[in-house]
Amino acid sequence: MRVFANLLSFASRSLLMLGGIGLAVMTLIIGWQVFARYVLNASPSWSEQASLVLMIWFVSFAAAAGVKEGFHIRISAFADSLPGRWPNRLQLVSHLIVALVGAAMAFWGGELIMRTWEHTIPTLGISRGFAYLPLPISGVLIALFALENFLEQLNPAIAGDAES
Amino acid sequence: GQADRPLYSADAHVADYPTVQGVEAMARMVEERTGGRQRVKIFAGAQLGSERDTLELTVFGALDLNRVNLAPLNSIANETIVPSLPFLFSSIDHMRASLDGAPGQTILDALRPHGLVGLCFYDSGARSFYNTRHPINEPDDIRGMKIRVQNSDLYVGMVEALGANPTPMALGEVYQGLVQGVIDGAENNWPSYESARHFEAAQYYSLTRHVMAPEILVMSKHRWDRLSGEDQAIFQQAARDSVPVMRELWDARVADSRERVLASGVEANEIGDIAAFSNLMEGVWDRFVVTDVQRRLVEDIRNLGGAA
Amino acid sequence: MELSVLLGVLVFLLIIGVPVAFSLLGATLVTFFMMDMPAIAVFQRMAGGMSIFSLMAIPFFVFAGELMHRSGIAERLVRVAEAAFGRSRGGLGQVDVGASMLFGAVSGSAIASVSAMGSTLMPMMRERGYDADYAVNVTSTSAVCGLLIPPSHNMIIYAAAAGVGVSIGELFVGGIVPGILTGATLMVAAWLVAVKRGYPKGEFPGWMAFLRAFIMALPGLFTAIIIVGGVLGGLFTATESSAVAVLYTVAVAALLYRSMGPRAFLDAAIQAVKTTAMVLLIIGSASGFGWMLALLEAPTQLANLITTVTDNPILILLIINLILLVLGTFMDMSPLIVITTPIFLPIVVGLGMDPVQFGVIMMLNLGIGLVTPPVGSVLFVGAAIGKVKVEETVKTIWPFYGALFVALMVVTYVPSVTMGLVNLMR
Numbered sequence: 001m002r003v004f005a006n007l008l009s010f011a012s013r014s015l016l017m018l019g020g021i022g023l024a025v026m027t028l029i030i031g032w033q034v035f036a037r038y039v040l041n042a043s044p045s046w047s048e049q050a051s052l053v054l055m056i057w058f059v060s061f062a063a064a065a066g067v068k069e070g071f072h073i074r075i076s077a078f079a080d081s082l083p084g085r086w087p088n089r090l091q092l093v094s095h096l097i098v099a100l101v102g103a104a105m106a107f108w109g110g111e112l113i114m115r116t117w118e119h120t121i122p123t124l125g126i127s128r129g130f131a132y133l134p135l136p137i138s139g140v141l142i143a144l145f146a147l148e149n150f151l152e153q154l155n156p157a158i159a160g161d162a163e164s
Numbered sequence: 165g166q167a168d169r170p171l172y173s174a175d176a177h178v179a180d181y182p183t184v185q186g187v188e189a190m191a192r193m194v195e196e197r198t199g200g201r202q203r204v205k206i207f208a209g210a211q212l213g214s215e216r217d218t219l220e221l222t223v224f225g226a227l228d229l230n231r232v233n234l235a236p237l238n239s240i241a242n243e244t245i246v247p248s249l250p251f252l253f254s255s256i257d258h259m260r261a262s263l264d265g266a267p268g269q270t271i272l273d274a275l276r277p278h279g280l281v282g283l284c285f286y287d288s289g290a291r292s293f294y295n296t297r298h299p300i301n302e303p304d305d306i307r308g309m310k311i312r313v314q315n316s317d318l319y320v321g322m323v324e325a326l327g328a329n330p331t332p333m334a335l336g337e338v339y340q341g342l343v344q345g346v347i348d349g350a351e352n353n354w355p356s357y358e359s360a361r362h363f364e365a366a367q368y369y370s371l372t373r374h375v376m377a378p379e380i381l382v383m384s385k386h387r388w389d390r391l392s393g394e395d396q397a398i399f400q401q402a403a404r405d406s407v408p409v410m411r412e413l414w415d416a417r418v419a420d421s422r423e424r425v426l427a428s429g430v431e432a433n434e435i436g437d438i439a440a441f442s443n444l445m446e447g448v449w450d451r452f453v454v455t456d457v458q459r460r461l462v463e464d465i466r467n468l469g470g471a472a
Numbered sequence: 473m474e475l476s477v478l479l480g481v482l483v484f485l486l487i488i489g490v491p492v493a494f495s496l497l498g499a500t501l502v503t504f505f506m507m508d509m510p511a512i513a514v515f516q517r518m519a520g521g522m523s524i525f526s527l528m529a530i531p532f533f534v535f536a537g538e539l540m541h542r543s544g545i546a547e548r549l550v551r552v553a554e555a556a557f558g559r560s561r562g563g564l565g566q567v568d569v570g571a572s573m574l575f576g577a578v579s580g581s582a583i584a585s586v587s588a589m590g591s592t593l594m595p596m597m598r599e600r601g602y603d604a605d606y607a608v609n610v611t612s613t614s615a616v617c618g619l620l621i622p623p624s625h626n627m628i629i630y631a632a633a634a635g636v637g638v639s640i641g642e643l644f645v646g647g648i649v650p651g652i653l654t655g656a657t658l659m660v661a662a663w664l665v666a667v668k669r670g671y672p673k674g675e676f677p678g679w680m681a682f683l684r685a686f687i688m689a690l691p692g693l694f695t696a697i698i699i700v701g702g703v704l705g706g707l708f709t710a711t712e713s714s715a716v717a718v719l720y721t722v723a724v725a726a727l728l729y730r731s732m733g734p735r736a737f738l739d740a741a742i743q744a745v746k747t748t749a750m751v752l753l754i755i756g757s758a759s760g761f762g763w764m765l766a767l768l769e770a771p772t773q774l775a776n777l778i779t780t781v782t783d784n785p786i787l788i789l790l791i792i793n794l795i796l797l798v799l800g801t802f803m804d805m806s807p808l809i810v811i812t813t814p815i816f817l818p819i820v821v822g823l824g825m826d827p828v829q830f831g832v833i834m835m836l837n838l839g840i841g842l843v844t845p846p847v848g849s850v851l852f853v854g855a856a857i858g859k860v861k862v863e864e865t866v867k868t869i870w871p872f873y874g875a876l877f878v879a880l881m882v883v884t885y886v887p888s889v890t891m892g893l894v895n896l897m898r
């Protein structure tokens with residue numbers, strides 16, 4: 001259990017790190033696009049598509065980490081106003097639903113890649129599947145992170161053990 | 165279930181555009197000829213997504229019919245590149261004859277392995293360059309200009325071959341780009357030049373007629389396979405029958421747009437020596453015509469009246 | 473039936489506290505299963521909705537804002553703003569509205585405006601004792617002005633959807649006065665709330681101190697000049713300007729102030745990525761949800777109601793506005809413009825309204841939809857940058873909604889507000 005938890009928090013930090021690097025690279029690409037168009041009078045034809053693909057990658061990765069870190073926007077006012085153990089129960093349901101959606105993203109994201117693998121992205125010359133590749137990766141991680149949240153909520157002692 | 169709901173059809177053009185009205189004509193014929201068994205619901209104005217996005221959705225079977233330009237199909241089936249080749253057709257009539265004939269059928273059939281059933285071609289007229297600076301009469305006039313192109317290798321290569329600076333840009337950013345000078349020009353047919361309002365920003369329209377790539381109507385193979393043989397035949401025939409309806413609307417629209425745009429003060433000019441442009445395209449052709457099927461298509465099309 | 477499932481599941485998931493993005497995805501998936509449609513399309517729409525070039529303004533401007541904050545550029549800007557506007561109560565609120573109007577005017581994008589202004593102004597306001605929810609409310613709602621003040625790419629979409637005879641030039645001119653009017657009503661709201669909450673009222677530090685602060689802040693102020701000048705001068709597009717802002721900020725922070733190492737740089741990037749992911753995941757999920765709404769023809773059905781209800785012109789205009797407001801809470805602007813323009817435009821033209829005026833009404837109305845939950849991308853960006861829960865900020869946003877609504881009613885029922893300048897031009 002502890003190994004599992006450590007692995008997941010390592011995964012989450014790595015996803016954010018990769019996302020940050022992705023954004024830095026995207027900045028350079030668009031900077032280059034402006035520079036090349038004006039100074040060299042030759043627009044790079046690949047820059048727009050490349051940065052769009054990069055954006056799907058880093059948003060998907062950071063969105064997965066967001067499940068682990070709990071930073072996604074949600075409306076908790078109603079659940080919090082309920083008496084007794086209800087807020088806790090609804091929180092458990094919520095974690096399960098996020099896990100299900102993550103699993104769906106993993107499954108159909110995978111199909112999306114297979115169905116578009118032979119399409120190419122114009123001006124980049126790579127498979128369209130690369131644009132969709134982060135979806136199943138993030139989907140799996142979202143499901144795992146949400147399950148971990150679920151278990152943590154179910155039995156805080158396990159989580160406490162994992163953190164120590 | 166899927167079988168008893170209407171067929172969903174996507175179009176990136178707005179509701180009163182001839183392509184949408186062409187599909188509407190087809191839909192009416194289908195409904196009449198199947199006694200209301202088959203119905204088509206059209207979603208115009210890109211409300212279900214861009215052409216590339218809806219094309220994928222059509223392959224998956226989430227949409228049933230889709231009217232798109234050939235460009236987004238270029239990266240799916242390379243036979244579709246042929247009618248998009250610069251200076252291939254000598255006239256609109258030559259283009260129509262080729263697409264109504266055997267070459268057109270070859271291209272429609274080429275889509276099946278990719279999950280799409282090609283039903284018919286619609287017109288998209290001839291594309292020409294427009295810009296904010298001065299009329300283009302010879303290749304030297306366009307040299308160094310920043311020209312917006314679609315997200316397509318063929319268009320990038322073509323504009324590059326003319327000595328201009330191809331700038332891929334989303335259609336929605338073009339108007340502002342022209343006004344502010346991020347780009348100097350773009351290229352399109354009369355109706356799109358008008359309906360996207362680019363004529364307000366770029367006043368010089370030079371009739372290079374460099375590309376006459378058609379529009380195409382496709383059905384999802386997923387849905388096609390679930391139709392009875394009888395209904396398949398009805399759809400196929402209705403699509404064919406809608407082509408002359410669409411072309412009549414198209415010709416009227418071209419004349420109308422042309423008049424409207426010229427009335428606003430746009431300066432349009434014919435090109436004296438078009439060969440000066442087409443001669444620069446050899447490298448583009450070599451790069452994009454690579455398979456035997458494509459070579460045969462080019463030859464067949466030229467035999468149908470190509471002067472080039 | 474499908475429509476009630478789509479909306480019902482969404483509301484249920486939102487209420488039990490499932491994150492907004494996952495509620496939208498869940499509701500869309502359930503509806504897809506019910507209709508026997510391939511669920512693969514939901515995630516294709518999600519990816520498609522996220523990968524739109526103009527959305528890049530979000531990560532870039534937030535990144536630039538984080539860099540300014542961490543490098544001390546923002547702090548220097550605060551001192552100037554404080555010196556200039558500190559005397560009036562809630563002065564920074566007015567600065568925020570004014571700056572967002574100007575920025576929105578240049579960029580033509582409410583998202584870009586709230587990303588840029590939120591990242592620079594919100595930390596400023598918080599440091600000077602303004603509540604976070606106030607900062608978010610002011611910045612988000614005033615970003616809507618940018619949709620009216622030219623340029624505005626949504627007006628171009630409207631012109632195309634309206635068909636022949638609507639000129640973008642006239643739409644742009646028509647939006648100027650309504651845009652300024654909307655800014656003015658928001659400034660009043662910002663001032664009233666500031667007075668009620670007793671926000672600080674400073675002393676003018678004297679011209680020498682002001683001049684010193686101004687000079688210290690020059691490199692930061694120059695960011696604005698580069699962006700505005702670069703876009704107006706055709707050097708780069710509004711979206712590209714956001715990346716240029718990042719590169720410029722890095723250069724100033726690293727070379728001039730020497731205030732940032734590589735670690736701080738990466739931290740800023742990670743923070744920007746988090747904020748972006750929060751918002752873009754919702755925008756992407758909402759894109760699939762909106763796709764389903766369009767497919768089920770929800771906007772068309774709702775819009776067709778109108779002709780059956782009344783033939784009183786004043787009521788018709790009110791109902792059209794209410795329908796657009798309701799649709800705007802669930803769907804994004806551009807598909808709604810495309811779908812509802814052909815339905816509503818003939819009705820209002822029949823009532824004698826000019827298509828230019830209706831275009832401006834539509835921009836303002838659907839702009840309000842960008843700051844209303846459950847799908848309000850501009851408000852979400854604001855809340856994410858301000859680090860406030862959306863539900864917290866919505867509790868106190870009512871005066872600002874009120875201001876927007878007053879502006880909407882004036883623009884709807886007083887044609888000359890829009891048409892005055894346009895008629896001068898004709």
Ligand code: NA
Pocket residue numbers: 576577578579580581617618619620621622623624
């Ligand atoms: Na604007």
Ligand code: NA
Pocket residue numbers: 800801802803840841842843844845846847848849
């Ligand atoms: Na909304």
